[in-house]
Amino acid sequence: MNFKTLGIIPARIGSSEVKKKNIRLLKGKPLIYYTINAAINSNLDRVIVSTDSIEIANIARTLGAEVPFLRPKFLSGNTSKAIDVVNHTLNWLKIENNWVPELVGYLQPTSPMRTKIHINKAISMIGDKYDSVLSVTKVKEHPFFMFKKNGDNIEEFIADIKKPERRQELPNLYYSNPLIMFSRNTYIQKIIRDRGIIINYKNFNPLYINEYEAVDINTEQDFSFAQSIMQSSTILDDKSQMKFATG
Numbered sequence: 001m002n003f004k005t006l007g008i009i010p011a012r013i014g015s016s017e018v019k020k021k022n023i024r025l026l027k028g029k030p031l032i033y034y035t036i037n038a039a040i041n042s043n044l045d046r047v048i049v050s051t052d053s054i055e056i057a058n059i060a061r062t063l064g065a066e067v068p069f070l071r072p073k074f075l076s077g078n079t080s081k082a083i084d085v086v087n088h089t090l091n092w093l094k095i096e097n098n099w100v101p102e103l104v105g106y107l108q109p110t111s112p113m114r115t116k117i118h119i120n121k122a123i124s125m126i127g128d129k130y131d132s133v134l135s136v137t138k139v140k141e142h143p144f145f146m147f148k149k150n151g152d153n154i155e156e157f158i159a160d161i162k163k164p165e166r167r168q169e170l171p172n173l174y175y176s177n178p179l180i181m182f183s184r185n186t187y188i189q190k191i192i193r194d195r196g197i198i199i200n201y202k203n204f205n206p207l208y209i210n211e212y213e214a215v216d217i218n219t220e221q222d223f224s225f226a227q228s229i230m231q232s233s234t235i236l237d238d239k240s241q242m243k244f245a246t247g
Contacts (some may be wrong), residue, residue, distance in 0.1 A: 005123055006093075006101035007044040009065065010036055010085050011109050012076040013053035017219050022051075022109045023059055027230045027233055028225060032056065034112035036063045042119035046104065049094075050085050052076035068092065082106055082181075082198050086188060087184040102185055110217040113224055118207070122180045125205045132185040132204035135180035137214040139173045177214045180207050 011032055015021040018044040023030040032049070037049040040063075049060040049067045052075075057067040069206055075084050086104060093099045103126060105119065122133040164170060176199070187200050215226050 003102035004100070005043065005045045005103045005105070007039040007042070007047045007105040007107050007119070008089050009039065009047065009084060009107050009109060010082070010242055011049055011060070011062070012055050012071070013051070013056060014076065014078070018217075018221055020221070024223065025055055026112060026217075026226060027067060029084045030059055030063075031112060031158060031217065032060060032109040033063055033244040033246075035107050035109045035114060036065045038116045038119060039107055040116050044119060045101070046075065046099075048089055050089050052143035059080055061095045068096070074088075081195055083188070083192060083195050086198060087192050090185070090188070091180060100185065104183055104185055104198075106178075106181040106225070108178045108181075108216075110222075111215070112177070113213045113215050113229070114179050114215065117193075117214075117216045118209070123184045124183065125207060126182065127205065131200035132183040132201055133180060133207055134201075134204045135177045135200050135207045135209045136174040136180075137177050137209055137211060139171075139175055142170050142173065143169075162212070174206070174208075176201075176203075177209060178216055179209060179214060 011022040013020060013022075016041065020026060022032045026034070035115065036049070047065050049057065049065045050071045050188045051060065051067065051176055052071045053058050054070070055177050057070065061068050086106060090100070090104070101121065105122065107114065118135070125133045143158055144161070144163045148157045149219060181199055183198055183200065188198060191197070192243055196220065215222065215229065217223055217226055
């Protein structure tokens, strides 16, 4: 499929739980390395890191990514939305480069198990009828057996449904994962004014991935888990054939 593709890697310097998370070393390399390496070796036409940090910008350029601007501080706080970051990047490219992509990938550095194979697969999956491609993972803890607090009490999260006793009889459910988040620019332009969600949950093609690929680093425990996976034979390098989880 012949269209222009863009990968945006959002990497602000602030982090609510892990200091300088995006450049924290993971197996001897900055966390952002894994996303940049996968993106620049994929079929993406351009890979741009959107950051508010000179330190991150210098590291990203060294690793081969474009960093044509520093993101404004008002778009780099805890309440900033993905659509704002995407819109800022798209506006800059249109004004400064007269370049408009048809497909945009939002590649968060917190998904270090992402490879070029995931990205290339996502590009090939957009097809003609979908607005988005999103990675999903099968749930381990089923919401049928979850509870919520109601005052001082606790009650079923999903009530009034006959629940099977055997796990094999449970309906297959999946949760969204940020490893792959791609959308058509035409869809993005429709939701910019309302600061909507960059994935069209009503019209996306799912990319099924397993729980190891789905690691999303936000805490110290996540770093430890990712480190243990990378040190085992579970994680596949770029020369390997990725086997995606089945639906």
